[in-house]
Amino acid sequence: MAEGNRNFARMPYQTGSQLARVPARQQLLKRHNLSLVLRQVTASRSLSRAQLAARTGLTKATVSTLVDALMDARLVVERDPERGFIGRPGSPLSLNPQGPSGLGMEINVDYVSCCVVDLTGAVRFRKTIVSGNRLLRPEVVLQRAVRAASLMWRQADAAGLTVFGLGVGVPGLVDFDGVLHRAPNLLEWQGIAPAEVVADMLGRPLQSLYCDNEANLAALGELWFGIRNSLRDFVFVSGEIGVGAGIVIDGELFRGVQGLGGELGHVTVDPMGPACKCGGRGCLERVAGREALLEAAGLPVEVSPDRNRAGSVPELVARAQAGEPTTLYSLEKAGTALGIALSAFLNVLDLPAVVLGGFYAELAPWLIGPVTSELHDRVVNHSWSPTEVVVSSLGAEASVRGAAGITTRRIIDDPSAWFPEILARA
Amino acid sequence: MAEGNRNFARMPYQTGSQLARVPARQQLLKRHNLSLVLRQVTASRSLSRAQLAARTGLTKATVSTLVDALMDARLVVERDPERGFIGRPGSPLSLNPQGPSGLGMEINVDYVSCCVVDLTGAVRFRKTIVSGNRLLRPEVVLQRAVRAASLMWRQADAAGLTVFGLGVGVPGLVDFDGVLHRAPNLLEWQGIAPAEVVADMLGRPLQSLYCDNEANLAALGELWFGIRNSLRDFVFVSGEIGVGAGIVIDGELFRGVQGLGGELGHVTVDPMGPACKCGGRGCLERVAGREALLEAAGLPVEVSPDRNRAGSVPELVARAQAGEPTTLYSLEKAGTALGIALSAFLNVLDLPAVVLGGFYAELAPWLIGPVTSELHDRVVNHSWSPTEVVVSSLGAEASVRGAAGITTRRIIDDPSAWFPEILARA
Numbered sequence: 001m002a003e004g005n006r007n008f009a010r011m012p013y014q015t016g017s018q019l020a021r022v023p024a025r026q027q028l029l030k031r032h033n034l035s036l037v038l039r040q041v042t043a044s045r046s047l048s049r050a051q052l053a054a055r056t057g058l059t060k061a062t063v064s065t066l067v068d069a070l071m072d073a074r075l076v077v078e079r080d081p082e083r084g085f086i087g088r089p090g091s092p093l094s095l096n097p098q099g100p101s102g103l104g105m106e107i108n109v110d111y112v113s114c115c116v117v118d119l120t121g122a123v124r125f126r127k128t129i130v131s132g133n134r135l136l137r138p139e140v141v142l143q144r145a146v147r148a149a150s151l152m153w154r155q156a157d158a159a160g161l162t163v164f165g166l167g168v169g170v171p172g173l174v175d176f177d178g179v180l181h182r183a184p185n186l187l188e189w190q191g192i193a194p195a196e197v198v199a200d201m202l203g204r205p206l207q208s209l210y211c212d213n214e215a216n217l218a219a220l221g222e223l224w225f226g227i228r229n230s231l232r233d234f235v236f237v238s239g240e241i242g243v244g245a246g247i248v249i250d251g252e253l254f255r256g257v258q259g260l261g262g263e264l265g266h267v268t269v270d271p272m273g274p275a276c277k278c279g280g281r282g283c284l285e286r287v288a289g290r291e292a293l294l295e296a297a298g299l300p301v302e303v304s305p306d307r308n309r310a311g312s313v314p315e316l317v318a319r320a321q322a323g324e325p326t327t328l329y330s331l332e333k334a335g336t337a338l339g340i341a342l343s344a345f346l347n348v349l350d351l352p353a354v355v356l357g358g359f360y361a362e363l364a365p366w367l368i369g370p371v372t373s374e375l376h377d378r379v380v381n382h383s384w385s386p387t388e389v390v391v392s393s394l395g396a397e398a399s400v401r402g403a404a405g406i407t408t409r410r411i412i413d414d415p416s417a418w419f420p421e422i423l424a425r426a
Numbered sequence: 427m428a429e430g431n432r433n434f435a436r437m438p439y440q441t442g443s444q445l446a447r448v449p450a451r452q453q454l455l456k457r458h459n460l461s462l463v464l465r466q467v468t469a470s471r472s473l474s475r476a477q478l479a480a481r482t483g484l485t486k487a488t489v490s491t492l493v494d495a496l497m498d499a500r501l502v503v504e505r506d507p508e509r510g511f512i513g514r515p516g517s518p519l520s521l522n523p524q525g526p527s528g529l530g531m532e533i534n535v536d537y538v539s540c541c542v543v544d545l546t547g548a549v550r551f552r553k554t555i556v557s558g559n560r561l562l563r564p565e566v567v568l569q570r571a572v573r574a575a576s577l578m579w580r581q582a583d584a585a586g587l588t589v590f591g592l593g594v595g596v597p598g599l600v601d602f603d604g605v606l607h608r609a610p611n612l613l614e615w616q617g618i619a620p621a622e623v624v625a626d627m628l629g630r631p632l633q634s635l636y637c638d639n640e641a642n643l644a645a646l647g648e649l650w651f652g653i654r655n656s657l658r659d660f661v662f663v664s665g666e667i668g669v670g671a672g673i674v675i676d677g678e679l680f681r682g683v684q685g686l687g688g689e690l691g692h693v694t695v696d697p698m699g700p701a702c703k704c705g706g707r708g709c710l711e712r713v714a715g716r717e718a719l720l721e722a723a724g725l726p727v728e729v730s731p732d733r734n735r736a737g738s739v740p741e742l743v744a745r746a747q748a749g750e751p752t753t754l755y756s757l758e759k760a761g762t763a764l765g766i767a768l769s770a771f772l773n774v775l776d777l778p779a780v781v782l783g784g785f786y787a788e789l790a791p792w793l794i795g796p797v798t799s800e801l802h803d804r805v806v807n808h809s810w811s812p813t814e815v816v817v818s819s820l821g822a823e824a825s826v827r828g829a830a831g832i833t834t835r836r837i838i839d840d841p842s843a844w845f846p847e848i849l850a851r852a
Contacts, residue, residue, distance in 0.1 A: 173807055181810050233683040247774070249683055256776030257659045257675055260807035263773040268766050268804055271696060280769075280804040340694050343706075344770035347689040348673070350682030378694055378706040381599055381686035384607050 030426045031416045033058060037066045041076055042412050046092040067093060069425035074099045075119065075415055095119045100164035100411055100418075101156060103206075104404025105145055105198065106214055107170050109134055109185045109241040112145045115397075116156050116163065117404040119411070121225055124159065125152045126397075138189050146201040153204065164418070165208025165407030168195045169217040169399045171242055176259040178211035184277045185241045207418060210406045214238060214399040215262065216253055218357055218392075219246025221402030224409065226355075227393035234353035235345055236392070237264060237338070238399070239360035243285045247349065254349075265289065267341040284341040288334040290359055296330035313359045320366050331366040338367060339374025346379045346387055357392035364391045456852045457842045459484060463492045467502055468838050472518040493519060495851035500525045501545065501841055521545045526590035526837055526844075527582060529632075530830025531571055531624065532640055533596050535560050535611045535667040538571045541823070542582050542589065543830040545837070547651055550587065551578045552823075564615050572627040579630065590844070591634025591833030594621045595643040595825045597668055602685040604637035610703045611667045633844060636832045640664060640825040641688065642679055644783055644818075645672025647828030650835065652781075653819035660779035661771055662818070663690060663764070664825070665786035669711045673775065680775075691715065693767040710767040714760040716785055722756035739785045746792050757792040764793060765800025772805045772813055783818035790817045 036056050041047055047055075053063045070076040077096045099119040106113040110133065115126040127148050133141045156163050172183030178196065183189040195211035219236035232251045238244040243265035247254040255261055265285035266278045273282025286292050290313070291301045297319065299312045319327040342354055354371070356364050368389050375387050392398055416423045459482075466481050467473055473481075479489045496502040503522045525545040532539040536559065541552040553574050559567045582589050598609025604622065609615040621637035645662035658677045664670040669691035673680040681687055691711035692704050699708025712718050716739070717727045723745065725738045745753040768780055780797070782790050794815050801813050818824055842849045 173810065175810070181807070256774065257778065258776045258807075258811045260811060261774055261776035263806045266804070266806040267770045267773050268695075269697065271762075271766055278806045279802075279808075280806070283804075336697075340697055341770075344693045344767075345774055347693050348682065348687055348771055348774050350684045350687035352683065376705075378692070378709075380689045380692040380704045380706070381607070381684075382705075384599065384601070385684045385686060 027423060030423055031414065033062065034066055034070065034415050034422060034426055035413060037063065038070060038075060038412050038415055041070075041093050042095060046079075046094050048092055052093070066426050069422045070415065072425055073415065073419045073422050075411065075419070095412075097122065098160055099162075100408070101161045102208075102404040102407025103149060103153065103156075103163050103166045104217075104400045104402070104406075105149060105166065105168045106217070106400040106403060107133065107141060107145055107168065107186075107194065108214060108399075109171060112141065112148065113396075113400040114145070114148045114152050115400050115404050116152055116161065117401060117408060118161065119408050121405065121408070123397075123401065123404075124161065125155045126400075127152060128396075133186055135187060138186075138192060141186075142194075142197060142201060146198060149198070149202060153202070163204075163206070165210070165410065166195055166199055166202075166206050167210040167212075167217065167403030167406035168198055169212060169214035169403045170194055171214050171240060171244065173260045173263075174212050174216075176255070178209065180211065181260070208407050208410055210403075210410075212253075212255075212403075212406075213244055213246070213262070214240070215244025215264075215357075216246040216255060217400075217402035217406070218244075218394075218398035219248050219355075219402070220253055220405060220409075221394055221398035221400075222246075222355055222357065222392055223248050223251065223402075224405050225394060225401050226398075228390065231353055231355070231390070233351050234355050234390070235262075235264075235342070235349070235351055236355045236357050236398070237342070237360055239288070239290065239356070239358035239363075241290050243289050243338075245345065247345075247351070249349070249351075264341055264345060267344050269337040269340045284337055287337040288341075293330060293334050296333065297327045313362060317362055320363070328366065331363060332370050334363075335367040335370030336374055339371040340378065342371065343375055343378035346375065347381075350381060350385060351387065352385060353388045353390055355390045355392050357394070357398055358396070361392045361395060453849060456849055457840065459488065460492055460496065460841050460848060460852055461839060463489065464496060464501060464838050464841055467496075467519050468521060472505075472520050474518055478519070492852050495848045496841065498851055499841065499845045499848050501837065501845070521838075523548065524586055525588075526834070527587045528634075528830040528833025529575060529579065529582075529589050529592045530643075530826045530828070530832075531575060531592065531594045532643070532826040532829060533559065533567060533571055533594065533612075533620065534640060534825075535597060538567065538574065539822075539826040540571070540574045540578050541826050541830050542578055542587065543827060543834060544587065545834050547831065547834070549823075549827065549830075550585065551581045552826075553578060554822075559612060561613060564612075564618060567612075568620075568623060568627060572624060575624070575628060579628070589630075589632070591636070591836065592621055592625055592628075592632050593636040593638075593643065593829035593832035594624055595638060595640035595829045596620055597640050597666060597670065599686045599689075600638050600642075602681070604635065606637065607686070634833050634836055636829075636836075638679075638681075638829075638832075639670060639672070639688070640666070641670025641690075641783075642672040642681060643826075643828035643832070644670075644820075644824035645674050645781075645828070646679055646831060646835075647820055647824035647826075648781055648783065648818055649674050649677065649828075650831050651820060651827050652824075654816060657779055657781070657816070659777050660781050660816070661688075661690075661768070661775070661777055662781045662783050662824070663768070663786055665714070665716065665782070665784035665789075667716050669715050669764075671771065673771075673777070675775070675777075690767055690771060693770050695763040695766045710763055713763040714767075719756060719760050722759065723753045739788060743788055746789070754792065757789060758796050760789075761793040761796030762800055765797040766804065768797065769801055769804035772801065773807075776807055776811060777813065778811060779814045779816055781816045781818050783820070783824055784822070787818045787821060 053060045078091045097118045101118045113128040173181045195209040215238035236246040245262045245264035266283045270282035276283040294301045479486045504517045523544045527544045539554040599607045621635040641664035662672040671688045671690035692709045696708035702709040
């Protein structure tokens, strides 16, 4: 599990710099070509060997060898030949839904969520438990989460699926080694490596472990499974108790230099504003986080046992729909603050799209106006590269699906790293 | 000049994705190994063939072939063997100071600057002209700049140097194609590709053209030629009439997704603050830009014919040294605003260092305190990855040196792209 224990978020960069430093060798070529073929199959869902050769520039013989190796590893399946309209029939290749799958887990302030996705990205099993975690000891929360995950794993066993890896999302600062340094809304969570702890508690073999901020994983969920799969560059805003952001650039997660970037919730929107738990003042979270917003709208902020009513967001929506002035005013104010903080992000990153996720998705009808207006005024390049504001299609599931998808994407990006036996056959 | 006309800033990413998409071929290996060897020579300044083989993992025979090809192309020189203390003498290799050189130009609001740097990074010729450009037509400014550059080129000719490429820095939004979209402080500069225009006016062959925001080029200047060459991740803050920022991540310029990122000067530091030329309100530039700061300190803001006194910054320094209260208060306020805006950048990017450049370098003794204090309070990951505040060592030359260095760095990064004949010999 040596390699599996490390987060892989930097892999694209490391791979690039390794290529630049070591002389290329035969094995590197095989590895490169296996991944090339597998990614083409993923992108196209169904492709013949001849089409694969045309798209990759490899010879048909090479493609056949690589495909056979991928089939032996149970990553790819080939359907019976279908007769085309013209010429010889091709056997369409696609990812194997019975191949290795990923277990995802999200531990947030008032719930725990799990799911299993297969290699094709389909959610095969899912479960969410309402759990007021803020004041609980981490062990208690982790036990609840592990019980749910164990149940799910047994369901996967019964369906003949192999769970290959685990991804865990948490609401806090996670470094490149998967260590949670601080979760402002989970009091006792500090210096824990949640994915490793969960793996140990599960007590079953896992080849790949990953832990990250829930907003980063939600951004990946949106990238891989969202409705707009043309979006390759965006900032995903996760409205929960805290306000997080996941940045995707050129189809890759961008975590900042040391992994702790993307902290939208603690961008200053009012230098003299209210003090924040982070030590700052006038942070976005203090105006537009779920609790701040509910408070401003005069609604109670307790956690409800029914997650769908947690923090009274549906009540806020109902009041906004009814045109209640205090509610509308507080939403306008939150949208303006969100626009100011996002402007700073966009002035740095020059991104073409913002995706509103978490409870902001539900409130989007009232937020998009003020957000867009602030971006228009405050983003200096707005005239040349205007930013689109989009609503997340995955709702509360974005993060846990991203967490599960990490495993299957790792396999697709570099199959031989996880199934070294492929190299001998390719 | 087809390839030369394009900005190269995205090359590292393009190269990476090309490697991922096309099957690797023999030529790619040669190209890769040539660059590998040349970058080792650059990093070490003086290296024997045997040392090169040890560092690259290539065989001695391969290294020798590659080195011979690089020497034929006049990129590398080999000194006479020096006797080592132990064993056979090695002939030390280094970059050729008489190899291809780069011409750099900076066009800013109140001056124009040029220089020539050779392959080793040494500045061989330099010239700065004071010129109040704000209200001048671009043609007039460009003619002045081209006259200075022509003179310099003749000096380079006389010294036996071949000027291979041109880099131009401008104070505005420049896209990946080198087009300046907007320069808030140069009224008529819009939709111009300055490097191409200058190249045409010079009327001499140039293989490589590049244009970018002056702060981005200053960041590269600092990266390549600054005193702290261990700094590989930082944001360079360029205090001029405007306030710009150049972001360096893992030794590469990070320009945002569409090239127009890094706009520190237009981050909101006070949502209800004074209106800004950009259309926003309470932008950093309106508090901490040169004119705003001088105005707050009660000093005149006209351009002086003596660049060293331009905008009265030395007067500001003198008053601060004398402890004049209004000056100290305005510097404190500017430093606080700078800290607030930088906090947003650091919350996004999680960078370990800030470099204060332009006139902020001269004012650093009064700015570092308030900047550091705001970062401490407002950057959420400050406790785990504190940000160091460093003062630029290149002063006003950072940008023009970066502009000149672009050319020589392009050659070092991929010599065969610019000297294809090398491939036949390597």
